[in-house]
Amino acid sequence: MVGAKSHKVLIFVLMALILTFFYLPILSLMVFSFNDSRSLTSWSGFSLQWYEALFKNREMMMAITTTLSIALMSTFVATILGTLAAIGVSKSKRLVKEIVLSVNNFPILNPEIVTAIGLMLLYSSLNIQKGYMTMLLAHIIFSTPYVILSVLPKLRRLDPDIAEAALDLGATPLEALWKVIVPMILPGIISGALIAFTMSFDDFVISYFVSGNGVKNISILVYTMSKRINPTINALSTILVVIITVVLLIVNLYPMLNKKKELKEAE
């Protein structure tokens, strides 16, 4: 319904307030990464010294490498593991399906801290030294269930005759899987992989409990450094924010640009 003018003003004010609430901290964080002094509250002039400090800081550079390498590797493994498991689940008997899915839901529905201490206890019972590998394994463990959940709906919508048709035409089960099933559920696999990547990239709680030996990802570093507040964190965060914004913009604008291009070509 067409509202009165005061109505529209109210809506505008509310949205402006909420967006300020969401973006004010991020903006202030970015602004103070360029501060000349150590302070995070009073502005004393523009400088890039914290960015310099960031790139000279070995610990920080290590954390960035660790975060990225673990995110990439765990995504790769979790995507394959999860996709195969999802295909298996979708063809399993009802009982098996239900059991697997409810266990699979555990890490999703449980608070992260419970999953974290469970894995911590597991490593210690098996006498595994905590470090890079334990963190990588943990990331694969907690992100695989999300891949399964994002692939399953695509499989459900898949015509059951499709794979049979491929086999009928002479494909081996493996070929049918690779050439027919996987391409048809690819959107689900991709979105599963994206979820796995961001889960791993942003994870703090689980990494915190299962890593050791000085192995830190960005989150752990922010957590341990927060006690000695330091604008290098702002600098690091600013870079992360910019990268994420650019990636998101590309992802969201790409389809639009493509459409425009198509339109132009059509002309």
Added chain:
Amino acid sequence: MRKLIEFKNIVKSFDDSLVLKGINLSIHENEFVTLLGPSGCGKTTLLRILGGFISQNEGHVYFDDIEISNVPPYKREINTVFQRYALFPHMNVHDNIAFGLHIKKQDKQMIEQKVKKMLKLVNLQGYEDRPVTLLSGGQQQRVAIARALVNEPMVLLLDEPLGALDLKLRKEMQVELKKIQQEVGITFIYVTHDQEEALTMSDTIVVMNNGEIQQIGSPTDIYNEPENRFVADFIGESNILEGVMLEDYKVKFDDQTFECVDYGFEDNLEVDIVLRPEDIDIVPLDMGRIKGVIKSAIFKGVHFEVVVETPYREWIIHTTDKVELDKEVGLHFFPEDIHIMYKMGTY
């Protein structure tokens, strides 16, 4: 009958496209009016303007001689049966029907009574406690009608309400809707693109195309006396041809002059001519006014649809007699079967 609703010069556009181009229409009390036309002709838009869900860019809507353009839908004495029913999924049959009465804070006992009466009217006694999501399409349809009628509106709007039903059910509901309308004795305004539906139920049909009214009339008028090529073509299958009105009662087409019953056109005016397929008879070659060859004959259940080819055109003819393919035959029709129309845009 008293005039109840009047549209005056209604213009409506969405974005840049003009959907209604100045509609003038009066609707009377206790009338069953059908807005008929192809999709996109503006019929649903007109209905939604009357319901109050959208407002026109220009023009006025009068209800009982009072301008209602600025009255919100919940204050209009008009109720709607929506295209996909729009039943509230979180309420059962009873609560859906009682919704409007609850809103008006009517007495509980009164509400129960009215709901019962409505359920009886639409033949759904005993369904009070059913969740509406578990009803069949036909039953949902009935609930939607009951929910609207229980408010005792002066006008009921129906937006292609039978579109989602299968053919058999649709036929049943057509009869039932007409019965209900006669029972409650209020104005029904019915939107459809199905000409058969319109012919079966309506007192008055308003044929629309491209945001304009093409013809207003009773079903027999519309069928027998289409005002232009569009109406003739839209209402039933037709042979539509071009010809010249030589003088009163004389028309020429296919290089022959025929007698007809129409008059009052300019001499030598180019006109459109309609000949309904069931008005043409297939006769032995020497008895026909036009000669042709039978090209095809398809059985349509009751009649054959026969195509006869002449040097000028193919004629569609409905007949119950068996015909022989490739046979040369004559075609016969009476002067009153020839219907002359002004060409579109010239009247």
Added chain:
Amino acid sequence: MKGYASLVKPYILWMSLFIVVPMLLIVLYAFTTSGNELISFRFTLDNFFRFFDPVFIKVLLKSLEVALITTLLCIIIGYPIAYIIANASEKSQTLLILLITLPMWINMLVRTYAWISILSDGGLLNSLLGFIGLPQMKLMYTDFAVMLGMVYNFLPFMIISIYTVLAKLDKALIHASHDLGANPLQTFLRVVLPLSLPGVISGITLVFLPAVSTFVIPKFLGGGQYMLIGNLIENQFITVGEWNFGSAISLIMAFIIMASMMMTRKMDRDASENTGSEGGKLW
């Protein structure tokens, strides 16, 4: 065709080892005495009895209180926002949803950390107060700061889950309600609100669950002395080293969360049974 079913077998093995065994280990630790030798464990309920100390009960109640208030705040703020977005033009909807979700992609610790400089004594908010002539306030290390941090982190989940339901709501239902004489307020209360409840309920689980168990937000914005149940568990495992007690607390917390989730889900099911709608399918 059936052959693909065997693909699930490796994952069953994987799940048993990495999901089921860790859960069992938490239970095992919770019910045994300390002494890290697994061979010599002894059954006990002491870890649970120990929790029923007023000090710990107070922490538990505080956590529930903070989580509940956070959830309520998220509903109160999130519902109108979701409603506004759902009623905006299609283009604005996409843009607004993007704007609301964008901060969620930024590391949660970084986002929470950012509030420190705003809330601290000489920070942005206090400067603003000073600027308009109001007295300075202590904002950091208070309940206010902790709840603000939680609302900030979890509000997008609430907005999105209510928005998804509202956006799918058939506009014809609103028209039908108006048509039947209900004014906009009545339409909202009797049609829109009941139909959007499933979204609110899924929002509640998405906010309440992490709000109960978080230990980062209280630590950053509440200070070292601020104890919620998540901090308690962290302390037992990281600083004190009392794994058995820590496991028992985790079990208690998991139990409470499970119970409250079952309750909200039952509410949801009751709601959608009445409606027979598909609302509950968000999960």
